[in-house]
Amino acid sequence: MLDEIIKKNRSYRRFAPVNIDCSTMGKILALLRYIPSARNAQPLKYIASCNKETNEKIFSTLKWAGYLTDWDGPSPTQRPSAYIVILHDKNISNDNYVLTDAGIALQTILLKSAELGLGGCTIAAIDKQKLASILNIRGDLEILYVVALGKPAETIEIVDVKNDIKYYRKNDIHYVPKRSLSELIYAIIE
Amino acid sequence: MLDEIIKKNRSYRRFAPVNIDCSTMGKILALLRYIPSARNAQPLKYIASCNKETNEKIFSTLKWAGYLTDWDGPSPTQRPSAYIVILHDKNISNDNYVLTDAGIALQTILLKSAELGLGGCTIAAIDKQKLASILNIRGDLEILYVVALGKPAETIEIVDVKNDIKYYRKNDIHYVPKRSLSELIYAIIE
Numbered sequence: 432m433l434d435e436i437i438k439k440n441r442s443y444r445r446f447a448p449v450n451i452d453c454s455t456m457g458k459i460l461a462l463l464r465y466i467p468s469a470r471n472a473q474p475l476k477y478i479a480s481c482n483k484e485t486n487e488k489i490f491s492t493l494k495w496a497g498y499l500t501d502w503d504g505p506s507p508t509q510r511p512s513a514y515i516v517i518l519h520d521k522n523i524s525n526d527n528y529v530l531t532d533a534g535i536a537l538q539t540i541l542l543k544s545a546e547l548g549l550g551g552c553t554i555a556a557i558d559k560q561k562l563a564s565i566l567n568i569r570g571d572l573e574i575l576y577v578v579a580l581g582k583p584a585e586t587i588e589i590v591d592v593k594n595d596i597k598y599y600r601k602n603d604i605h606y607v608p609k610r611s612l613s614e615l616i617y618a619i620i621e
Numbered sequence: 622m623l624d625e626i627i628k629k630n631r632s633y634r635r636f637a638p639v640n641i642d643c644s645t646m647g648k649i650l651a652l653l654r655y656i657p658s659a660r661n662a663q664p665l666k667y668i669a670s671c672n673k674e675t676n677e678k679i680f681s682t683l684k685w686a687g688y689l690t691d692w693d694g695p696s697p698t699q700r701p702s703a704y705i706v707i708l709h710d711k712n713i714s715n716d717n718y719v720l721t722d723a724g725i726a727l728q729t730i731l732l733k734s735a736e737l738g739l740g741g742c743t744i745a746a747i748d749k750q751k752l753a754s755i756l757n758i759r760g761d762l763e764i765l766y767v768v769a770l771g772k773p774a775e776t777i778e779i780v781d782v783k784n785d786i787k788y789y790r791k792n793d794i795h796y797v798p799k800r801s802l803s804e805l806i807y808a809i810i811e
Contacts, residue, residue, distance in 0.1 A: 437656065464805060467731070481810070498661075534726075536724075607661060617668050619647075619670075621671060
């Protein structure tokens with residue numbers, strides 16, 4: 432079962448124009464209390480938006496799909512229905528483990544979204560100063576990532592890496608080259 | 622369903638003396654091809670061990686449970702049955718995003734383990750030089766984390782944070798203080 436969700440969880444960047452209400456967001460956020468954290472410090476905080484106007488403002492701070500250089504991100508009718516902003520509370524911790532905590536949170540958010548029939552994309556290319564101002568984020572909270580969420584409206588296919596890991600688009604399909612398992616596994620000691 | 626797995630996934634450090642065969646490890650590792658990676662770089666590599674002798678050698682390089690200062694880690698009859706070592710291939714990437722990729726991998730490994738009735742613990746306090754020598758790890762692969770896996774043999778309970786996030790042990794129960802959801806959520810914009 433988990434296998435299906437993990438495989439279904441692709442990085443979607445084009446969405447159907449549906450609303451996500453905040454009770455759905457609550458189902459995702461509720462799980463974040465139960466995830467592991469380095470030294471149990473729990474330095475992450477979260478902002479969720481399912482408000483159309485705020486979503487447009489958040490959208491204006493994001494850069495999409497670095498490898499698709501001729502594409503500025505989803506058109507107005509294909510934009511995300513919700514966002515989760517992941518923040519690092521610097522009063523709690525001040526080391527790089529927070530980036531691993533963020534990965535744990537990201538995978539949890541995206542897997543739960545997939546289970547709910549949603550999908551999304553993690554974005555790191557953010558105008559952080561602008562976003563902090565839009566969302567009134569205190570200076571001691573650092574923006575790490577934004578997760579864009581919605582109902583996926585694109586086809587994504589995994590292909591084997593040939594020369595390059597850059598994802599690309601062809602005939603309206605988004606292709607993602609993934610390394611083979613044998614490349615990822617350095618050794619199995621039986 | 623996913624909620625149950627996420628809640629079941631605690632950091633276990635005492636295990637029943639059962640074998641984990643490498644086909645079980647294969648079920649976990651197979652999923653790591655399908656997880657997100659920053660810029661799709663996929664710089665992580667993995668070593669799995671389910672060999673008793675190698676496991677003992679890996680054990681000798683690990684420091685357990687920083688907050689349990691009077692405990693040196695599980696006794697010989699309560700040790701992990703398997704390990705997954707997470708490596709950063711520095712030929713592929715050279716930035717901190719790899720730590721977020723590692724978090725994504727860790728949560729994936731631990732959730733799949735929980736689904737299989739196993740459990741484990743991520744360890745960052747590693748004698749990396751010694752471990753690299755034991756496992757013949759090339760110098761261009763940096764050890765990031767070790768995940769210890771086994772059949773959990775301890776009771777873990779989540780409690781609300783009062784003054785301190787340090788986990789503690791009392792009457793053979795391991796207590797983990799978790800921050801409240803209201804502390805984690807900075808804002809929900811409806």
